[in-house]
Amino acid sequence: MLYPWQESLWQQWQQLLDQERLHHAILLLAPAGSGREALARQLSKTLLCSNGVTEPCGVCHSCRLFEAGNHPDYHQVAPEQAGKQIGVDTIRKCTRLAVETSQLGGQRIMQIDFADAMGEAAANALLKTLEEPPAGCQFILMAEALDKLLPTINSRCNKWRLAMPDEQDTRRWVGRQLMQDVKLEIVRINGCAPLATQAFIEQGQDIRYGNLLSAFAAFLQPPHLGLQELVGMFAKEGHHSLSWVSYFLVDCLKLQQGAGSFLVHSESLPLVQQAAAAVTSPLLMNQIRKANALHRQLDTHTGLNTELLIMDWLMGFMPQPKL
Ligand SMILES: [Zn+2]
Structure with a gap:
């Protein structure tokens, strides 16, 4: 079929x-x-x-x-x-x-x-x-x-x-399969691939994704609370969670540069605004680069201490102690 x-x-x-x-x-x-x-x-x-x-x-x-x-x-x-x-x-x-x-x-x-x-x-x-x-x-x-x-x-x-349907068609198709409303941002982070989007929702990843983003956006605010819990969420979700937050951080950068109408997370605008106000552009760029590198590293090498590496990356958002 x-x-x-x-x-x-x-x-x-x-x-x-x-x-x-x-x-x-x-x-x-x-x-x-x-x-x-x-x-x-x-x-x-x-x-x-x-x-x-x-x-x-x-x-x-x-x-x-x-x-x-x-x-x-x-x-x-x-x-x-x-x-x-x-x-x-x-x-x-x-x-x-x-x-x-x-x-x-x-x-x-x-x-x-x-x-x-x-x-x-x-x-x-x-x-x-x-x-x-x-x-x-x-x-x-x-x-x-x-x-x-x-x-x-x-x-x-x-x-x-094979051309993928556009995001609205994917959203409608998945919505019909699951008989529920589907967020465009979920379609987008799944590359508009209908079956990937459907599986993402069926496996409850959309809910865990929402929770992770909220916890992450809260952590970005001083005094940067909840580091341990956040590391746990990332580690439990696996490497791809780094690509999720990488989309989110790119959105923050776009908002700062006045390209707010091209956000992946159009339905989570308050979270993007909150995070974009808390982190400077140079730090965002640096952390996006590091997240992508870390994602590749975790993908290609086994036996690394994932939790430690993710914690190290997250601490990059915190003010560095003066020597
Ligand atoms: Zn035949």
Whole structure:
């Protein structure tokens, strides 16, 4: 099943399928939380179907195997753990399967979710197969953005970008799914990706996000109370909470520079105003930079003392003792 914002891209693919002009390696650029897997599955199912050309018939042996998750010629590659790299061994296994004959006599599909999680060795292992594509083998790669992929991989693929609905459409769609009002700022911090926004609310992250922002804005006021509790909230929420507050601090900076109509947090204006009045622009810029660096650091290195590092960053908002 496809989502409404995927229809137009799907129609373009259907046209290529109809004309037998689909490239052997598709690269789908779309954020996580866009439902991109559904689009890749629809294409795979159609290619594998013994009856349909531009649409899976849903009744043939292949379609039934696909729906049951047992199709022997449909191979999905993903990191073993979310957020981790796809190893070179995983890609080698995939390229071996790519040159074998199909079990059902049709095509073989190699779907690489999170292609941007391939390390350099893995990407290089894939490259050779992409350069000399085996007959009857379709590659479908998915990634968030081009800049996270090796240029040599990019250049071998036919690239498609899945456009996200605009923020109002996303808000309406998520609102209908959950039967509740959805704040635009929640849509925005989720990059307008509808499924990401929906999951954010379903998991109660929107409420925890609101609590964290309130506690953070209060802490920014002298005499900077509640440091320990705030560190606890950040640590419990994980690294992405640093990107949340980074959006918030950028809003404070925009307000100070008179760009108040472009705020992400348009629904939390009082909080932004309060914080913007308490922190100077140079300090804001410095702390935003540090928050982004810390986020990257925590993402790439395990075993760091998260609480200590976050506390250190938060203390950067407090007046420094004179020596
Ligand atoms: Zn079928």
